[in-house]
Amino acid sequence: MKYQIVIAGIGGQGAVFLVKVLSIASALAHQKCLGTENHGMSQRGGSVSCYVKIGDFYAPAIDEGQADLLIALEGNEALRNIQYLNKDKGVIVMNAPKNFPKVSFETHSVDAFKKAKANEFPIDALNVYMLGVTLALDPHFPFSCKEIEEAITQMNAKVAEKNIVVLHQGINDAKDKK
Amino acid sequence: MKQILMGNDAIALGLIHAGVDMVSGYPGTPSSEILGNFQKFRDKFKLEAYAQWATNEKVGFEVAYAGAISGKRTCATMKQVGLNVASDPLMSASYIGLKGAMLLISCDDPGFYSSQTEQDSRSFAKFARIPVLDPSTPQEAYDMVKLGVELSHQFESIVMLRPVMRVSHAREICEVDDSLHVKANQGNFERNIPRWGAVPPAGRFRQGLEQIDRLEAIKAWNWDHLIKPKTHALKGENVLCLTSGTGDGYVREAISELDIHADVLKLDMPYPLPKEKLEELFVHYNKVIVFEESFPCIEEQLSSPKLYGKLTKHVHVIDEFSKDKVLSAFANAGVIAPSHAYKSEKYTEELPKRPPNMCPGCPHRDVHYAITKVFKKKKSIYTSDIGCYTLGLNQAAIDTILCMGASISMASGFSISDPDKTVIATIGDSTFMHSGVAPLINAVYQNHKFILVILDNSTTAMTGRQTTPERTNPHQIDIKRIVEGCGVSCHEYVYVQDINKTVDFMKSLHEMYKTATAPVVAVVREFCVLDRENAMGRLGNVTVEVDEDKCVACDSCITNYKCPPMHYNDAGKMEIDPFLCAGCGSCLDVICPTDAFVKKEEK
Numbered sequence: 001m002k003y004q005i006v007i008a009g010i011g012g013q014g015a016v017f018l019v020k021v022l023s024i025a026s027a028l029a030h031q032k033c034l035g036t037e038n039h040g041m042s043q044r045g046g047s048v049s050c051y052v053k054i055g056d057f058y059a060p061a062i063d064e065g066q067a068d069l070l071i072a073l074e075g076n077e078a079l080r081n082i083q084y085l086n087k088d089k090g091v092i093v094m095n096a097p098k099n100f101p102k103v104s105f106e107t108h109s110v111d112a113f114k115k116a117k118a119n120e121f122p123i124d125a126l127n128v129y130m131l132g133v134t135l136a137l138d139p140h141f142p143f144s145c146k147e148i149e150e151a152i153t154q155m156n157a158k159v160a161e162k163n164i165v166v167l168h169q170g171i172n173d174a175k176d177k178k
Numbered sequence: 179m180k181q182i183l184m185g186n187d188a189i190a191l192g193l194i195h196a197g198v199d200m201v202s203g204y205p206g207t208p209s210s211e212i213l214g215n216f217q218k219f220r221d222k223f224k225l226e227a228y229a230q231w232a233t234n235e236k237v238g239f240e241v242a243y244a245g246a247i248s249g250k251r252t253c254a255t256m257k258q259v260g261l262n263v264a265s266d267p268l269m270s271a272s273y274i275g276l277k278g279a280m281l282l283i284s285c286d287d288p289g290f291y292s293s294q295t296e297q298d299s300r301s302f303a304k305f306a307r308i309p310v311l312d313p314s315t316p317q318e319a320y321d322m323v324k325l326g327v328e329l330s331h332q333f334e335s336i337v338m339l340r341p342v343m344r345v346s347h348a349r350e351i352c353e354v355d356d357s358l359h360v361k362a363n364q365g366n367f368e369r370n371i372p373r374w375g376a377v378p379p380a381g382r383f384r385q386g387l388e389q390i391d392r393l394e395a396i397k398a399w400n401w402d403h404l405i406k407p408k409t410h411a412l413k414g415e416n417v418l419c420l421t422s423g424t425g426d427g428y429v430r431e432a433i434s435e436l437d438i439h440a441d442v443l444k445l446d447m448p449y450p451l452p453k454e455k456l457e458e459l460f461v462h463y464n465k466v467i468v469f470e471e472s473f474p475c476i477e478e479q480l481s482s483p484k485l486y487g488k489l490t491k492h493v494h495v496i497d498e499f500s501k502d503k504v505l506s507a508f509a510n511a512g513v514i515a516p517s518h519a520y521k522s523e524k525y526t527e528e529l530p531k532r533p534p535n536m537c538p539g540c541p542h543r544d545v546h547y548a549i550t551k552v553f554k555k556k557k558s559i560y561t562s563d564i565g566c567y568t569l570g571l572n573q574a575a576i577d578t579i580l581c582m583g584a585s586i587s588m589a590s591g592f593s594i595s596d597p598d599k600t601v602i603a604t605i606g607d608s609t610f611m612h613s614g615v616a617p618l619i620n621a622v623y624q625n626h627k628f629i630l631v632i633l634d635n636s637t638t639a640m641t642g643r644q645t646t647p648e649r650t651n652p653h654q655i656d657i658k659r660i661v662e663g664c665g666v667s668c669h670e671y672v673y674v675q676d677i678n679k680t681v682d683f684m685k686s687l688h689e690m691y692k693t694a695t696a697p698v699v700a701v702v703r704e705f706c707v708l709d710r711e712n713a714m715g716r717l718g719n720v721t722v723e724v725d726e727d728k729c730v731a732c733d734s735c736i737t738n739y740k741c742p743p744m745h746y747n748d749a750g751k752m753e754i755d756p757f758l759c760a761g762c763g764s765c766l767d768v769i770c771p772t773d774a775f776v777k778k779e780e781k
Contacts, residue, residue: 010532011534019349020182020349023182023349023350023351024182026351027180027182027351032351033182033349033350033351034315034348034349034350035348035349035350036344036347036348036349037184037347037349038291038347039207039208039210039211039292039347039642045532045534045535045536045537045742045758046532046533046534046535047532057427057431058314058315058426058427058428058430058431059344059424059427059428059430059431059499059501060315060344060345060348060350060424060427061344061428061498061500063500063501063502063520064500064502064520064521064522065519065520065521065522066520076529076530076532077532079525079527079529080525080529082523082524082525083522083523083524083525084522085522087522101527103525113757116757117756123757
């Protein structure tokens with residue numbers, strides 16, 4: 001299998017957490033995994049883009065036109081990274097308001113900020129929420145809900161229960177939308 | 179045993195499995211997690227090992243080097259610009275060699291993700307004549323740490339490991355040793371004055387000759403153990419790709435995905451290279467292309483009309499690698515037709531720019547604001563330094579950034595060269611300890627007149643909140659007393675989230691400056707908003723909103739104060755993002771000329 005994911009967001013939104021969860025999930029699914037993440041100056045409120053490459057890869061970075069999936073924790077960051085998507089099969093899952101510019105990719109969006117403002121889920125779990133949305137809406141996503149749950153538990157067992165609740169909230173909200 | 183490791187985790191674990199029990203260094207992205215992770219593994223496995231941050235890279239290097247010449251297995255960690263600071267001892271140590279083992283880890287940053295310069299530490303290895311290992315993935319980084327420590331011991335030479343950002347911060351499922359057979363090793367310094375205390379020219383001359391011999395032996399080892407075994411896999415294509423580090427991954431993926439016919443030979447130790455042996459291989463090829471990041475280190479050691487690379491302008495000369503750049507190099511060398519297989523259309527409409535910024539609620543923002551408020555731009559020069567406060571650039575509160583410590587020495591220079599302006603230097607606590615003390619002594623010694631503001635948040639915040647000397651030993655090491663020891667008084671201000679008070683403090687410094695005959699030095703006692711222990715109880719608890727009737731969209735707040743939650747809404751008025759606001763309430767005071775910021779509620 002070869003599957004490449006770009007995770008885009010703003011420093012502080014937990015993009016790196018998702019890289020860790022997805023690499024643990026890869027191990028659980030007996031897949032090779034190579035990922036990379038931003039640290040240091042790049043993380044201070046600036047644009048953050050991380051890569052996860054599942055399968056037989058040698059270079060950690062993803063090139064333009066290659067990614068199967070773009071998970072964007074913020075809408076503009078989706079647009080900023082859109083060139084990484086594969087023209088034929090690229091899918092976007094993003095947190096963006098309704099009046100967002102149309103792009104020529106299969107796009108799934110939820111307005112997670114709006115939901116967080118209405119206290120439907122805590123904003124610091126935005127990353128996990130979007131992972132739930134991805135699980136529900138991207139049919140090619142290479143991991144099962146069980147594998148993601150297990151990966152979240154391995155990451156940090158103490159807060160896993162809370163995170164898994166938000167994960168399912170994301171899944172359910174996305175399914176309702178469908 | 180398989181483990182999911184980030185490159186810097188893999189390096190730290192490799193150090194433990196290689197029997198290294200003494201690590202010293204200075205944080206710098208992308209190297210910063212190595213020492214911290216080593217400490218974690220050490221504690222987890224209950225090992226006895228020294229692992230501490232040094233005041234700067236030169237000190238860190240020298241501590242580790244002393245350990246090595248006592249026979250211990252040691253390591254010094256830093257980033258490429260840190261190696262500039264440690265280059266002084268490196269040049270000598272490479273002549274003298276060592277007894278135990280010492281791995282020098284210098285992490286490079288192709289693509290300038292968090293550095294002032296790109297640089298290539300392999301060039302420094304070549305300059306210092308020490309072998310360098312260039313890993314391409316976390317797994318290789320782990321393996322090469324162990325190999326490097328062994329080689330260092332075998333050849334009595336410092337060995338450099340040079341991971342790049344895409345190795346240090348890559349994550350991979352790695353195969354690592356199952357069990358641990360590491361015991362703390364006891365150093366025993368054996369006096370040998372002709373070796374350790376050699377004085378030029380006689381002693382050093384002989385060591386210089388020995389160094390050349392050692393290098394020849396390492397070249398032969400490089401061929402026999404690292405290169406020759408790989409030549410059996412060469413398939414006899416027309417083109418040979420010489421790769422190193424991350425360049426290898428991009429080349430391998432590109433040629434397999436696009437079915438390009440070329441042999442790939444990865445050079446794990448890009449210096450010193452067995453030049454003649456390698457060039458003998460070229461006979462079988464029409465073209466040899468070198469793919470290396472960042473500088474032409476391999477290319478410079480070889481010579482052949484068949485050679486294509488950065489020096490011949492066939493490969494890009496700056497920025498990190500990508501498969502698109504690999505294809506360009508193949509096309510430039512006439513191996514394939516120009517290809518756009520790795521190019522895609524970007525979104526072309528304007529997007530909000532999101533430069534790195536100081537965190538919401540960060541005290542540095544208020545200090546920079548107060549400085550620009552009190553010391554008018556036309557009559558002042560703002561020198562600054564390396565750390566979070568560098569991001570004061572966004573507030574136009576910084577005129578110069580050079581390297582660690584330079585804010586103070588450059589303030590000296592400006593006070594001489596442009597004496598009609600007031601120079602205000604800013605520097606953080608960790609940077610002051612790193613290389614600010616010597617220039618301050620220089621300024622006091624020569625009566626240079628400027629203002630120095632030391633921003634003390636008691637941590638090395640930008641690289642991940644590593645401890646600073648003051649933090650560990652607050653009663654013994656104190657910035658105020660250090661400044662006084664340099665021969666000048668130190669004015670202290672304890673930061674509060676009332677920007678008027680910070681402005682008033684700057685005004686008081688301005689008054690002192692008027693009659694001063696030497697530097698006016700102040701320390702602002704702050705905290706880092708991400709530092710739970712220190713920020714507890716000092717963070718704000720008010721929510722601010724904007725009175726849209728009062729906001730005239732004058733840009734004043736977003737230009738001079740530039741807090742991340744501030745942005746314009748659809749109505750063209752300022753708005754505060756509630757998810758980003760830290761509740762400090764600083765913007766309530768003097769930021770807005772029309773008082774449009776209003777307190778919403780206590781958090």
